[in-house]
Amino acid sequence: MMKIKLVLATAIACFCLNLQAIAQTKKPKKIDAKKVAKTMDVGMKGYEHFLKGINTGEWQPFFEMMTDDFTVFFPRGEFQGETKGKEKAMKFFKFVSGTFDKSFKVVEVLRITANETTIIFELRDEAVLRGNPYKNRVALSWDIRDDKIAAYREYFGSDGKSN
Amino acid sequence: MMKIKLVLATAIACFCLNLQAIAQTKKPKKIDAKKVAKTMDVGMKGYEHFLKGINTGEWQPFFEMMTDDFTVFFPRGEFQGETKGKEKAMKFFKFVSGTFDKSFKVVEVLRITANETTIIFELRDEAVLRGNPYKNRVALSWDIRDDKIAAYREYFGSDGKSN
Numbered sequence: 001m002m003k004i005k006l007v008l009a010t011a012i013a014c015f016c017l018n019l020q021a022i023a024q025t026k027k028p029k030k031i032d033a034k035k036v037a038k039t040m041d042v043g044m045k046g047y048e049h050f051l052k053g054i055n056t057g058e059w060q061p062f063f064e065m066m067t068d069d070f071t072v073f074f075p076r077g078e079f080q081g082e083t084k085g086k087e088k089a090m091k092f093f094k095f096v097s098g099t100f101d102k103s104f105k106v107v108e109v110l111r112i113t114a115n116e117t118t119i120i121f122e123l124r125d126e127a128v129l130r131g132n133p134y135k136n137r138v139a140l141s142w143d144i145r146d147d148k149i150a151a152y153r154e155y156f157g158s159d160g161k162s163n
Numbered sequence: 164m165m166k167i168k169l170v171l172a173t174a175i176a177c178f179c180l181n182l183q184a185i186a187q188t189k190k191p192k193k194i195d196a197k198k199v200a201k202t203m204d205v206g207m208k209g210y211e212h213f214l215k216g217i218n219t220g221e222w223q224p225f226f227e228m229m230t231d232d233f234t235v236f237f238p239r240g241e242f243q244g245e246t247k248g249k250e251k252a253m254k255f256f257k258f259v260s261g262t263f264d265k266s267f268k269v270v271e272v273l274r275i276t277a278n279e280t281t282i283i284f285e286l287r288d289e290a291v292l293r294g295n296p297y298k299n300r301v302a303l304s305w306d307i308r309d310d311k312i313a314a315y316r317e318y319f320g321s322d323g324k325s326n
Contacts, residue, residue, distance in 0.1 A: 033194040073300070075320050110316070111281050111304065118276045120283050122304060122316065137236070139302040139318040141274065141285060153273070153285065155302040155318030157238050 035116040039144040043112075043119030046142065046149050054104045057097045063090055065149050073153040089152070103128040107163070110137070118143050124163040135163040198279040202307040206275075206282030209305065209312050217267045220260045226253055228312050236316040252315070266291040270326070273300070281306050287326040298326040 042065075049062035063086070072083040072092050079092045097104075110122035120141045127134045137157030143150045157163075205228070212225035226249070235246040235255050242255045260267075273285040283304045290297045300320030306313045320326075 031194065031196040031199050033196060036194055073320060075300075076322055080322065081325060111306075113276050113278045113281045113283055113304070115276045115278070118274050120276055120302070120304075122318075137238075137316075137318070139283070139304065139316075141276070141283075141302065143274075153300075153302075153320060155285075155300070155320040157236060157316060157318040159239055159243065162244060 032116050036114055039116060039119055040112075040114045042144045042147055042149070043114060043121075043142055046144075047121060051106065053093060054097050054100060055102055057094070057102075059090065059093050059097070062093065065147075066090075067145060067148045067150045070149065071151050073151075075154060075156050099130055100127045100134075117145075122157075126163065129160070134160055136160050137163050195279050199277055202279060202282055203275075203277045205307045205310055205312070206277060206284075206305055209307075210284060214269065216256060217260050217263060218265055220257070220265075222253065222256050222260070225256065228310075229253075230308060230311045230313045233312065234314050236314075238317060238319050262293055263290045263297075280308075285320075289326065292323070297323055299323050300326050 046062065046065050049065060053059035053062045066086050066089065068086050069084075070086045070089045072079065072089050074080060074083065074092070079095065083089055083092050104125060104127040106123050107126050108124040110124060111120075112122075113120045118141060120139055122137070122139050124137050125135070135158065139155040139157065141151075141153040141155070209225065209228050212228060216222035216225045229249050229252065231249050232247075233249045233252045235242065235252050237243060237246065237255070242258065246252055246255050267290040268288060269286050270289050271287040273287060274283075275285075276283045281304060283302055285300070285302050287300050288298070298321065302318040302320065304314075304316040304318070
């Protein structure tokens, strides 16, 4: 009897998860072209400041574009997972530029995709990471709110050795 | 003298790379709302077929949406890097559903971002991978051409143990 209850509960839980996933993917919305253009503008300005930060360690222009509740989600290493709030995020970015010591280069911009709220950069990069050759592909997904960047989610498309 | 030439050549090369990166990122285009909606429609249909394939191994509906020159870019493992052409790509997808043995679940759709040519899904997933618990975040970036999917680029947002 207990076993049947457990199976039933699991089945219901799975069903609800699926419903949730389906509901989240239904997006029958109209496109607000003005808002998309704004997201693109703010995102591209942020991207320039981001490259400056990662190449020179001068992060101030990028930091000024962060909302106070800025969050980072990063795939691996010391800052794996979520880093919440501008203060902690600033430490993360300083850490990143430190590991590359001005060697970071975007060798190809694969795609830039934006909608009203989010801009995603797909990039091939190369650098020297703590003295070792480094190559990767990344997707950087940023949420834009008003004139600021509110979230930074990074994804790795390779193993750090090829791009 | 040789040293100066080398430094100069390196400086010029870096400058050209930067110019290229900047040129690639300038996209002063108008938004074609109809085309974005089309990309979204095709992408969402593809996403349903993709989930069916990964959950049941029945990939035919997804395969029918692939262009002949379909390419995959995958971060790690046996299929790391680029897999070119529909034939080889089909092997990749069958391999993927095989490793998960019907256990794959999308537990949260974080974002769906589309423009005229590309749709990107950011997902939190959970599964059993060859008998071991598996959790990840992924960004799936698909290029859409006419009514078909032309490219599939996957990026990992975590280490396979958390999401």
